[in-house]
Amino acid sequence: MGRKSSSKQNTKKNSSKEGSKYEQQKRKELAVLVDKLLKLTSIFQATVTPAKSWEHYLEIESLLKQIQNIEAPKTKSETPSRESNIQEFLKWLSENEAQYEGVEIASFKGYDLGLKATKDFKEGSLMLTIPRKVMMSEQDARESILGKFIEVDPLLQNMPNITLALFLLMEKSKPDSFWAPYIAVLPERYSTILYFTPEELAELKPSPVLESSLKLYRSIARQYAYFYMKIHTLDLPVVKNLQDIFTFENYRWAVSTVMTRQNNISLSHADTTAFIPLWDMCNHQHGKITTDFNKELSRGECFALRDFAAGEQLFIFYGARPNSDLFLHNGFVYPDNQYDSLSLCLGISSEDPRRAARRALLSRLGLGGAAHYPLYAAAAPVSAELRAIPCGLGWGAAHCPLYAAAAPVSAELRAFVRIFCMDEEDLTKWSSHNVPSELVSSEPSSAEAVGAALDRKAYNYLMTRCKLLKTLYAKSKTEEKELTLHRNNVKLLKECEVRILDGAIEYLQGVIDSLPVEETK
Numbered sequence: 001m002g003r004k005s006s007s008k009q010n011t012k013k014n015s016s017k018e019g020s021k022y023e024q025q026k027r028k029e030l031a032v033l034v035d036k037l038l039k040l041t042s043i044f045q046a047t048v049t050p051a052k053s054w055e056h057y058l059e060i061e062s063l064l065k066q067i068q069n070i071e072a073p074k075t076k077s078e079t080p081s082r083e084s085n086i087q088e089f090l091k092w093l094s095e096n097e098a099q100y101e102g103v104e105i106a107s108f109k110g111y112d113l114g115l116k117a118t119k120d121f122k123e124g125s126l127m128l129t130i131p132r133k134v135m136m137s138e139q140d141a142r143e144s145i146l147g148k149f150i151e152v153d154p155l156l157q158n159m160p161n162i163t164l165a166l167f168l169l170m171e172k173s174k175p176d177s178f179w180a181p182y183i184a185v186l187p188e189r190y191s192t193i194l195y196f197t198p199e200e201l202a203e204l205k206p207s208p209v210l211e212s213s214l215k216l217y218r219s220i221a222r223q224y225a226y227f228y229m230k231i232h233t234l235d236l237p238v239v240k241n242l243q244d245i246f247t248f249e250n251y252r253w254a255v256s257t258v259m260t261r262q263n264n265i266s267l268s269h270a271d272t273t274a275f276i277p278l279w280d281m282c283n284h285q286h287g288k289i290t291t292d293f294n295k296e297l298s299r300g301e302c303f304a305l306r307d308f309a310a311g312e313q314l315f316i317f318y319g320a321r322p323n324s325d326l327f328l329h330n331g332f333v334y335p336d337n338q339y340d341s342l343s344l345c346l347g348i349s350s351e352d353p354r355r356a357a358r359r360a361l362l363s364r365l366g367l368g369g370a371a372h373y374p375l376y377a378a379a380a381p382v383s384a385e386l387r388a389i390p391c392g393l394g395w396g397a398a399h400c401p402l403y404a405a406a407a408p409v410s411a412e413l414r415a416f417v418r419i420f421c422m423d424e425e426d427l428t429k430w431s432s433h434n435v436p437s438e439l440v441s442s443e444p445s446s447a448e449a450v451g452a453a454l455d456r457k458a459y460n461y462l463m464t465r466c467k468l469l470k471t472l473y474a475k476s477k478t479e480e481k482e483l484t485l486h487r488n489n490v491k492l493l494k495e496c497e498v499r500i501l502d503g504a505i506e507y508l509q510g511v512i513d514s515l516p517v518e519e520t521k
């Protein structure tokens, strides 16, 4: 017996020794891979060709796959579905004085969860009030033990969304977290590009969103490597807490939660980035922004953007954003998007003998550093101010004015094509203007100053570019495979982009046909 139990103990000791040896070995392998990742994501130059950029992405993706294999827990713990946690979440909200009478959480095809009206709501009526105390914010992160990490880390000091992602991870690992009921109803995974396979991403070609996606992927991979290193080298109690939970899988989850749900709120003393429980269950529909933070009552208030009948899904408007932005930061595409645009990548060739003069003119119009010029969907009624709303879900921007853009060709794109098509004489003439503002305008007086000959060349050039791009989209059509959510989003995005090109081609034809022929040089 005795011998038997001591041999059992020895076996246990040996296996725990082997276990810790195995852990050490894993940590070493991981450290080598993360170091490679950090180096790889640091060397990228923005000017490389799309082919090089794709190769670079594949290298990063392959390293991350190896990292994920090492980091993955051997046994997957069974977590209850988010749906089964809804009652507990609603109870927590009520206990903390959130008001949501006439609203319930329900599942909607194509949206996952959303909010459903259980009574009629008139346009402008109050639907939800969410007290500040249930919101999880960057300010809470600063006041938590993460504060010590923020104090010594420049990235966390300057990027509130990353701080919020790390705070979310930390709170998720704490069973007694105040926000546990909220975290338990968050999605398990997302449809952001961080979850796309290389095959799914490749289907984005020739959309300019492919390049933005690779850039985003690179940046998140770099952040992961950077924080992994910090967490495993800094001597702070908080980073010890993060060591076991900071994996790439967890980081992409936290970052995607932030990207798809964060909001900027104006508290009495400062702005902060925050999650707003329950309100962030609302899906997006076209409309107006009807949510804001009430500083006196210290709560978020959400009003009905239109009449909603009992039984209907309750939507909010996330803000005037093109589909490229919704796809990249929110993981969905809104086909009926009045604020859609397509970014054209344009530049002056280094072989162009008049490059310096053209670039000088562009600089005078503030377009010196521009490489992307928007083409708008048929009638994109939006102000520059509204377009600039960051990744939030359209919180508190009710005062941003909307105006109807007259044409698919943006002012900056119009200026670019005019300057691009100028001959020596035109360049000399326009270079004598301090600010050649007429080049951005489509007003008849400006068109007259520019002249029909130059406009004909410029609009024809743009038309050729649009037609060429359209043929690239047609060529990129892939064979009909099963349409996953990711592939469906890619398909919708590209269809919307082709629609913008069609609108632009029709518009340009109209403009060209209306130009006075006699003025042509």
Ligand SMILES: C[S@@+](CC[C@H](N)C(=O)[O-])C[C@H]1O[C@@H](n2cnc3c(N)ncnc32)[C@H](O)[C@@H]1O
Pocket: 110, 111, 112, 113, 114, 187, 191, 260, 261, 280, 281, 282, 283, 284, 285, 330, 331, 332, 333, 334, 393
């Ligand atoms: C703030 S959350 C809204 C609640 C979310 N549906 C859920 O299940 O938690 C934003 C996410 O909802 C989905 N979503 C919102 N509006 C949508 C729409 N109009 N079409 C498709 N998906 C939408 C997207 O996945 C987006 O990332």
